């Protein structure tokens with residue numbers, strides 16, 4: 248898996264609307280899913296994220312609305328900006344990536360599929376930017 252990759256998801260349409268299937272460990276989600284979480288109710292002037300994970304793999308899908316996700320890889324690589332404005336756009340995050348979510352449109356709902364359980368006792372996020380850069384340099 249790349250550090251960050253925009254993938255196209257296929258929605259099935261008929262006269263009743265759309266159905267968008269995601270097969271874990273399959274074509275759309277290239278890892279076993281251990282956790283799903285949703286984000287909603289974001290004010291448009293707030294940001295979320297601002298941290299990195301050491302090695303958690305995630306698929307982010309903006310089910311409704313739109314969000315911009317800035318992905319900072321450290322390692323001397325340019326920051327990439329992804330606008331998720333359709334449920335058929337999925338953002339795969341595959342490693343040490345500093346992510347920031349901003350510019351939420353009203354009513355935005357984001358679903359995230361992750362390959363790890365969340366541990367409040369031993370959180371795996373790196374929330375200090377300098378620490379993230381230092382880990383990213385080690386991986387460069």
Ligand code: T46
Nearest residue numbers: 282284286295296297300305307346348359365367372
């Ligand atoms: C990420 C971006 C895209 C839980 O209890 N369980 C969970 O599975 C998660 C993800 C979070 N939490 C708790 C931890 C905090 O007390 O929920 C609270 C808010 O989490 P956080 O501030 O990390 O949320 P975001 O929106 O800044 O970041 C989230 C994910 O945490 C993160 O892994 O990649 O979305």
